[in-house]
Amino acid sequence: MARALITMPKSARLGEIIEVRALVQHAMETGYRRDSDGSMLQRDLIRRFSCSFAEAVRSDGTRAAPGTRVVFAATLHAAIAANPYFSFYFRAEKSGTLIFLWEGDNGFAHREQATLMVNA
Amino acid sequence: MLLLLASGSMYAQNSPEMRRSGITYTSPGTQALQADDSQNPGMLWVRDGAQRWTIPSGDARKSCADCHGAIATMRGVAARYPAASPSSGSAASAAGRVITLSQQINRCRVEQQRAPAWPPEHADLLALESAIAFESRGLPMAPPAQPALSAAQTRGEALYRQRIGQVDLSCHDCHDRLAGKKLGGNTIPQGHVTGYPIYRLEWQAVGSLQRRMRGCMTAVRAEPYAWNAPELVDLEAWLAKRAAGMRIESPGVRP
Numbered sequence: 339m340a341r342a343l344i345t346m347p348k349s350a351r352l353g354e355i356i357e358v359r360a361l362v363q364h365a366m367e368t369g370y371r372r373d374s375d376g377s378m379l380q381r382d383l384i385r386r387f388s389c390s391f392a393e394a395v396r397s398d399g400t401r402a403a404p405g406t407r408v409v410f411a412a413t414l415h416a417a418i419a420a421n422p423y424f425s426f427y428f429r430a431e432k433s434g435t436l437i438f439l440w441e442g443d444n445g446f447a448h449r450e451q452a453t454l455m456v457n458a
Numbered sequence: 459m460l461l462l463l464a465s466g467s468m469y470a471q472n473s474p475e476m477r478r479s480g481i482t483y484t485s486p487g488t489q490a491l492q493a494d495d496s497q498n499p500g501m502l503w504v505r506d507g508a509q510r511w512t513i514p515s516g517d518a519r520k521s522c523a524d525c526h527g528a529i530a531t532m533r534g535v536a537a538r539y540p541a542a543s544p545s546s547g548s549a550a551s552a553a554g555r556v557i558t559l560s561q562q563i564n565r566c567r568v569e570q571q572r573a574p575a576w577p578p579e580h581a582d583l584l585a586l587e588s589a590i591a592f593e594s595r596g597l598p599m600a601p602p603a604q605p606a607l608s609a610a611q612t613r614g615e616a617l618y619r620q621r622i623g624q625v626d627l628s629c630h631d632c633h634d635r636l637a638g639k640k641l642g643g644n645t646i647p648q649g650h651v652t653g654y655p656i657y658r659l660e661w662q663a664v665g666s667l668q669r670r671m672r673g674c675m676t677a678v679r680a681e682p683y684a685w686n687a688p689e690l691v692d693l694e695a696w697l698a699k700r701a702a703g704m705r706i707e708s709p710g711v712r713p
Contacts, residue, residue: 341506361497361499362502365663421662421663423499
């Protein structure tokens with residue numbers, strides 16, 4: 339079972355740069371190792387991590403920019419340790435939701451989201 | 459006089475003020491990893507276990523919370539284990555026998571939830587154990603005064619001092635006499651069990667104290683005791699006494 343820990347402030351001032359931290363539970367099996375019987379362990383990696391921002395709907399029901407935009411993304415490879423940890427910075431300009439998505443081998447997909455309130 | 463000096467220095471290692479948690483021997487990077495809950499990978503297991511606490515399981519469809527209430531009620535529990543198991547209605551259980559925290563979790567699982575026991579090092583078992591240990595973080599290790607536990611501690615201390623394996627070393631040789639010196643590139647810690655279950659960078663996962671001890675036994679080319687063997691439980695009981703009064707830091711991070 340995958341678990342993730344997201345650490346970021348719940349609210350920020352307009353224009354403030356906030357740190358976002360994302361830690362996910364994953365074996366990151368390289369595909370180059372053998373088990374105790376000598377047979378190859380099947381590769382099981384997270385291939386991509388992305389974080390998108392979805393702007394909160396305004397009180398009048400409209401959005402300035404519909405949909406989401408990617409604010410951070412990374413491609414992962416075999417040399418990255420188990421339980422990968424990412425930290426990045428994000429300029430808080432509008433209230434909304436950050437959507438974190440980890441995708442990988444064997445159909446692995448884990449999604450988390452966190453809301454951010456921006457005070458003018 | 460010489461004898462006095464010699465015994466004095468031997469006990470100095472184990473006197474409370476000389477005791478040091480293993481984290482103090484690690485690099486600043488590893489220390490930072492343990493200190494920050496947003497980076498400590500062991501917190502993934504803690505979070506997982508806290509969630510599992512409330513999920514009904516087994517034929518009885520009971521969750522841990524159904525009997526115990528919120529996981530916060532577990533504060534202080536991990537500080538007591540291993541301990542003599544409380545008596546229960548089931549005749550199959552061995553009341554009075556000293557058991558570890560993970561054995562107690564499995565006992566609840568079998569007797570209360572009526573689910574099959576988890577095998578050693580099962581991810582769900584480690585998650586629950588991590589979550590329960592986390593509730594005691596900051597509390598001093600406090601083995602209770604029980605005759606059965608006292609006997610286990612005595613047996614455990616004898617095993618701790620028993621030289622084993624082709625390398626012919628006892629736990630005491632490394633973790634008392636040679637603590638602070640190097641074994642390969644690593645500093646030998648005093649071996650106080652304040653951080654279990656630990657996230658070990660070498661394992662890239664959380665593991666139990668028994669996994670750590672069995673690893674040591676293999677390293678000195680001894681045949682490790684089987685999982686949950688009475689000898690390993692006795693050793694755990696002795697190590698808890700040896701670390702009594704030291705603050706619990708679970709989930710610990712070690713290289």
